[in-house]
């Protein structure tokens with residue numbers, strides 16, 4: 001499709017949507033993009049636009065829409081999602097990912113477990129709180145103040161003692177199972193949500209921060225239940241505090257207000273003091289962490305330490321960490337003993353008050369000995385339960401902070417919709433897979449995570465992209481691009497380049513000229529801020545990113561392998577399919593990798609270590625090429641693929657690459673110009689544009705920038 005035809009057509013709602021969501025937060029481009037919208041509108045006479053479309057355009061322009069792509073309408077009807085999105089999200093805070101509503105809706109999916117847990121909690125607490133009453137009766141029977149046979153009383157006590165642990169097990173098991181299930185769903189959904197973020201999200205946050213969200217922050221939410229289902233914590237503590245106070249009032253309305261209040265006051269004060277010492281415990285944990293960091297750093301960099309004779313320095317550093325740990329440990333010991341004593345002080349004060357008040361009432365004949373004995377039991381129950389409750393509330397503060405962290409990182413971040421929809425579609429195909437079920441959005445996560453079938457239907461059919469990529473070239477048309485984190489620096493500025501179908505294009509240029517950026521755009525890690533990329537003339541944004549990923553293979557200078565076996569790494573070329581061992585071997589042979597793989601201790605089953613660290617650079621490279629061969633994608637990008645290798649490895653890898661390039665539309669980036677001379681065309685990237693294009697000889701004859709680059713390298717070589 002020519003640009004002229006494209007410009008004259010009505011802006012596609014889908015592409016409007018893509019640009020709308022893709023750039024909704026970047027007001028810096030507003031004026032530029034508004035102009036583009038204006039252009040697309042002027043090209044499309046309003047008489048041609050249906051009322052729905054014209055109102056949509058109005059809405060979009062009121063939103064400072066960034067519609068910049070013109071082309072034939074891909075969807076002929078209006079897209080309710082686009083309209084809905086406009087009216088619902090303008091100026092509104094993004095909905096929180098983890099909210100009370102979400103937790104509640106996840107919990108209500110387990111009504112039966114909740115009911116059983118509540119009944120078991122009530123049963124267990126009733127048993128616990130009945131025990132002091134029976135202790136009182138026991139004393140009364142012993143001193144003859146009660147006419148109940150001892151065996152009868154003891155059998156009731158025996159029954160209580162048997163039931164309480166049973167109720168506890170039922171409560172703990174049910175609550176634990178229920179919360180683990182909720183947490184797994186939550187964890188999986190958050191993982192998925194992070195996975196579908198735009199590339200700039202991963203530029204913005206460190207890997208450690210993101211893994212912290214899924215491990216320690218979610219762990220803190222998990223602990224709300226798992227750490228609070230034991231006796232003396234959370235739910236049990238709350239029910240015991242409430243129950244004890246009620247019983248105290250029922251047993252002795254005169255004593256209860258004074259004693260109850262006193263016990264509460266003392267226990268709460270002690271508990272609050274103990275909470276205030278939490279930082280001392282944390283500091284000790286941190287001192288331990290720094291000590292272990294020092295050990296890790298020293299031993300992981302042992303060769304560097306040796307080569308600089310840095311042993312003494314490391315010892316000094318470790319010594320200071322050890323002493324800091326020792327000091328914090330001693331401080332912690334003091335606080336621990338104070339805390340322990342204070343708990344006893346709380347019990348002693350309550351008991352003393354009980355003996356004074358209760359004793360005088362017993363003497364005056366206003367209270368039975370049994371009741372005072374029961375009160376002793378309740379003193380212990382209340383003291384420990386109140387402390388547990390205060391601890392639970394203290395922990396909740398940390399949990400709220402953790403949830404807030406997750407929400408602040410994820411809720412406002414823009415998901416990559418073209419990726420999200422493709423993924424959702426793939427997931428739905430595998431609904432029956434147990435591992436995938438966790439990731440399937442259910443009602444609890446709201447519409448935002450559900451497949452929008454209307455949007456999906458607006459994308460091209462899945463078979464198209466492969467056919468187009470095998471039969472036509474890839475073109476970058478007037479591409480402008482700035483990285484989202486550096487919006488003011490335009491890296492590409494009106495770049496045009498066509499990769500002809502089945503041929504090799506080499507991209508050269510000085511460092512920082514934008515070569516890798518072009519790769520990132522071709523891979524669709526980022527989208528152009530203006531202009532478009534096409535395959536066989538079709539805008540690539542009309543394909544979801546899972547489909548696009550299937551037609552593009554990238555082999556980098558530092559290919560990343562996963563810490564699984566060699567065979568599994570090669571099979572990753574087709575992650576969705578079951579790959580036969582024969583196919584893996586065939587790919588490895590074609591990539592010159594088979595020989596070294598079979599010489600490894602476990603052949604294809606040998607683990608490659610973290611990021612492939614147990615293999616050499618050249619071996620990693622050949623496995624990556626085998627992976628790409630297996631993938632069999634029509635578009636191939638080689639980003640400095642051989643520049644880190646020695647001569648022998650380079651030859652082996654280059655042979656493998658030649659094999660891989662056959663018949664594919666290939667873009668090669670290489671610093672060493674000697675490696676790209678045979679390319680069908682060489683493009684020189686400079687100042688964000690292609691300034692020279694032609695074969696090696698043509699460019700040499702032109703005596704331009706390419707020719708001087710070649711001269712510089714020749715001189716350097718000589």
Ligand SMILES: Nc1ncnc2c1ncn2[C@@H]1O[C@H](COP(=O)(O)OP(=O)(O)OP(=O)(O)O)[C@@H](O)[C@H]1O
Pocket residue numbers: 203483485486491509510511512513514515516517518
């Ligand atoms: N993720 C990013 N965010 C912001 N700026 C970036 C990012 N990646 C690259 N850049 C900037 O974009 C410019 C072009 O970088 P690019 O990596 O595309 O150059 P290059 O031609 O591949 O360089 P080299 O040959 O040294 O690899 C550089 O100025 C770089 O600092």
